[in-house]
Amino acid sequence: MSEDRVQELRAQIDKINLEMLDLLNARARIVSEIGKIHTQMGVSHYDPQREGQMLQALEMANRGPFSNETIKALFREIFRASLALEESQARAKMRVQRKSPEDRTEIALPDGTRVGDGSFQVIAGACAVESFEQMDEVGAALAARGVKMMRGMAYKPRTSPYEFQGLGEEGLKIARQVADKYGMFVVSEIMDQSQIPMFMDYVDIFWVGARNMQNSFLLKAVGKVNRPVILKRGLSATLEEFLYSAEYIASSGNPNIILIERGIRTFEKWTRNTLDIGGVAVLKVESHLPIVVDISHSAGRRDIAKPLARVARASGADGLMVEVHPNPPVAMSDAKQQLTIPEFNALMDEIQRPELA
């Protein structure tokens, strides 16, 4: 008997649901029409004062049982959905968002090397350019293993103003020379938009570091450069913030962006940072941009480089970044995480195993 009553009541709810559905869609059509008028008038779609008035009217009319708070919360959701309907078109225009499973950005380097085409690329080299000899030794080792993108870092963002800040333009020259000698491309970190003209002379692939991930002036500036840009996730950036930073570049005109995950800051002390491999998987779902895993900074220790390289590959990432130095203990930075050349070779053996292809 009470089951019958429940069925009866449920039928009433079903009817109300459909009535509300019609009202919601009718409402959305009107909002959309207002939106078009506002666009023509150059007025912002979001009008909090109007929202405030509507909420007040509802509050005054409300007789319960829903509390005013609940009614306002539900209508705020409805307002948000209406705004979102307009934004979904904007969002459909959000450049870095993946639209379909096939949607992928492939970045083509001048020699035909591609990043994001399903291949697994390696970016490698010393933490910082220290001398021609050092770069030459590393460069030869990289080239021998088919690496095409060489780190040529000449400006080092450092915590302290008294730490080694990089060789500057001299370092860029050395990197260019070595890259040319071995047929590789120079990847180098840019720290301020004023450096762009100089970088155009030496650098093939611009790199925006973790500390500058939300430096919007720099992002917009590299968005106007016709070279690929590698964008590093901030120390404590959410994935959403990371994608929005990429959008700053993309919306300024440069679609050739490679994301790099470098570990986030957590309480754990046995690794320098915590590699967010789940985040890599999520980024492959949410964005069509290629993504590379930095196995050096995320771990801060070389003894787990091999498993992390396998992990990077397994995650669906488009490549990895690893630091290599002829003599890590005497390196001017990141001594504990840079691989020796034999360690680098062992790593390449590991990820180039044919069964992983």
Add this chain to the structure above:
Amino acid sequence: MSEDRVQELRAQIDKINLEMLDLLNARARIVSEIGKIHTQMGVSHYDPQREGQMLQALEMANRGPFSNETIKALFREIFRASLALEESQARAKMRVQRKSPEDRTEIALPDGTRVGDGSFQVIAGACAVESFEQMDEVGAALAARGVKMMRGMAYKPRTSPYEFQGLGEEGLKIARQVADKYGMFVVSEIMDQSQIPMFMDYVDIFWVGARNMQNSFLLKAVGKVNRPVILKRGLSATLEEFLYSAEYIASSGNPNIILIERGIRTFEKWTRNTLDIGGVAVLKVESHLPIVVDISHSAGRRDIAKPLARVARASGADGLMVEVHPNPPVAMSDAKQQLTIPEFNALMDEIQRPELA
């Protein structure tokens, strides 16, 4: 002209809003009636399969412009609001939730000392009971400053099984003896429900530590004891989880709960933990339970004990907890954060300044 059109469209929206308001409340009344029937039948109110069917029906009926995803999201909000309407009555029954600004739990100790009545109480003592002499020396100092609640920790939760685990029942006896000598109450950490009978013999105020904040068997067990319980926030517990843990105790029958904030785990290294003083302020808004600030574990260093004590007082907390040891460098645990007796006296001078009353 387009302004006129906007006004016209807005009037249509206002009308739709009110129609939806009526439908929402009508719907809520029906849901409520079903809820009552289900309660009589002993059936859970939450019926995900029924929800699935309603969403499917809406999806089939939807002609846009809202996408199916948006429609489903909005209706899920409506379903949630209806459930919440029922829960708000439940929530009104959530025991630790503050109902009004005047709502406060005051905990009365046998000698008339009250926690949560607007006074600022101090809980103090050594990190662990080590000997009668140590406890006696500290006890005399505490009593001289009017402290009523003395730490008498005899079971220490330690990271390693090889670290000092406390003196056990022998330690409880010492604590009881010293507390009796100076007219204080023993506060002591309980680690397993099997200890309750023994604790009833020695301990006035039970303490549930950070590592056990979500040990629901222990929470329910101390919820059946007629002594006050101090509940410490977990290392990485959200405020919501913290309140739900208190609710485990309260819903088992014991309303005399004191919350203690002890710092959360973050990346910062210059303090042992990060004291979440904003969280203290939020808990005073959300709950009527007294809350105490642990200025020892949150900092892990004694040189900022004074400012933290002032901060605790200013935050609206009901007291603070501080560790005091006759000779901190030789303490068996927490050597770096325990205050010497002269430091403790200076701290009491600071917080007992009459202008802060």
Add this chain to the structure above:
Amino acid sequence: MSEDRVQELRAQIDKINLEMLDLLNARARIVSEIGKIHTQMGVSHYDPQREGQMLQALEMANRGPFSNETIKALFREIFRASLALEESQARAKMRVQRKSPEDRTEIALPDGTRVGDGSFQVIAGACAVESFEQMDEVGAALAARGVKMMRGMAYKPRTSPYEFQGLGEEGLKIARQVADKYGMFVVSEIMDQSQIPMFMDYVDIFWVGARNMQNSFLLKAVGKVNRPVILKRGLSATLEEFLYSAEYIASSGNPNIILIERGIRTFEKWTRNTLDIGGVAVLKVESHLPIVVDISHSAGRRDIAKPLARVARASGADGLMVEVHPNPPVAMSDAKQQLTIPEFNALMDEIQRPELA
């Protein structure tokens, strides 16, 4: 000329270095002898008061240029090294620490299935036992894919006391019945040491959850049980704390421990937790215990289950844990992360690709 002087000075330093080396080792031998005497006398090796006296003597004798602070810091290091020399023998006795690359714990189940032998095992099943039908449907699917360890969770640790807490012993019975029907083993979470006798009747592999990772009474109790124990990393536990918790079990007599990494709590919101895959790689270096990756709780979303499964395998872990439910949207817990049975089958296809073997 100044280069010559530098060479001369460096020669002096080399000589001093060797003299200090001799003194350090002589000192260590004496400390070791004292240690032996203290062991015979049953006295603790660590004597902070003696250390205090030595530091004071050095301070009084110090004429610089090293400051007293530096001298004290250096000698504290020397004291620590001497203690560590003794502890290294203790450490060599720390049961969960890996002693050599070949050192691995293999856990043998009654039917010959092994965990930790280089194979990649799957632990799977519903988040919670809800009914015989649900368990039977999942159980059949698991058995069809060769899964040997089935989740049979009957006690659910929940944030709120008002959430579904599991079916209790009734749930254990169902799990046992289904496991027996399909020739699998029951894995089930124990929440309090008082449950051990009951669990012995139904459960093959004990599971200690994240909230109880530092419940030392429970750890010691399961350390006395002759069944394998799965130990889950706490929400915010460091790797060091995780291993020490395992040591509580091991040092109580039970060497059959499987570690499970389930993601740590961070600021990121697009995943429920942050899977610490670098931590998995580090644990394989530091410990000989098998480790399994929980790809359900770490992500909290099923759309990245496949890449995370590949990642788990690539990391060197000994297996993965995944939640599977016949109808996730109506599950009583964790609806968003449980896989459907077809999704589970696709996942198994992915990780059983022969080229990964």
Add this chain to the structure above:
Amino acid sequence: MSEDRVQELRAQIDKINLEMLDLLNARARIVSEIGKIHTQMGVSHYDPQREGQMLQALEMANRGPFSNETIKALFREIFRASLALEESQARAKMRVQRKSPEDRTEIALPDGTRVGDGSFQVIAGACAVESFEQMDEVGAALAARGVKMMRGMAYKPRTSPYEFQGLGEEGLKIARQVADKYGMFVVSEIMDQSQIPMFMDYVDIFWVGARNMQNSFLLKAVGKVNRPVILKRGLSATLEEFLYSAEYIASSGNPNIILIERGIRTFEKWTRNTLDIGGVAVLKVESHLPIVVDISHSAGRRDIAKPLARVARASGADGLMVEVHPNPPVAMSDAKQQLTIPEFNALMDEIQRPELA
């Protein structure tokens, strides 16, 4: 008897300690002399290759019982102490480090207002300049309560390129006009060094935001400006990194720096960020710079503004920063945390209570 033997052995250790003390200091003197020569030669003091050779020599000479690892670790400490001895002079030169308890930076504004002199200053105003009317209304309210430093934010660092980015130079003009009308100073965020000339025309106090805390080019550039700079802690910056960022400014020539703590990123969701009040207390110990507490961004909710203001004052901070808007719900950013003008007045009443002076 064995006690006698222990006494005897301890006497031997005391003797060795003093011999090592002499050797350590002798060594330090020689290192210091080499350091001076290297400074003259323009060579870096840190020579990892030389260290490598010394460690190798020690390793070859070591006969135990200390392991080679321990010996190398101890000598690395000794090397570090020697370097540190030189750095301590450098460190004594680290400009933002507090040298003595009396050491404090006081920042004098043109009208005689001082920050860091023991007074408690308030920086207030709207999150962003939106219009003259809005700024005028807020400005009048601030001036009426004696506020001297007004937010005049015209460039907003936003997560998304599609969010409101500020009014730009037009906004700076409005801020200048309003500040002049009410006799206040304009505080405004600079985002790129290219903006400096424009900012010199409108802005009294430069503000470097959290996202730019490690933008070393910008830090060095504002270090050359003769106006005070407010430096905000990064979302996830350690206190050490924060001070080093201030050192970038100070070492470029500008000593007039105000630090601002704005909450750090944690897992907690009931507040926008976690106010690190312990960090404020530590910064007062470690640095002589004034520090201000941002009670708006750290909480993200206005209902705890009052307790946080009291907390800021109690912590020993030199002031607070609070956002105030004539109509928060319609603000173009940070609607949930800005105070209304009446709320702002109530807050000022709270912190200006005479007994807190």
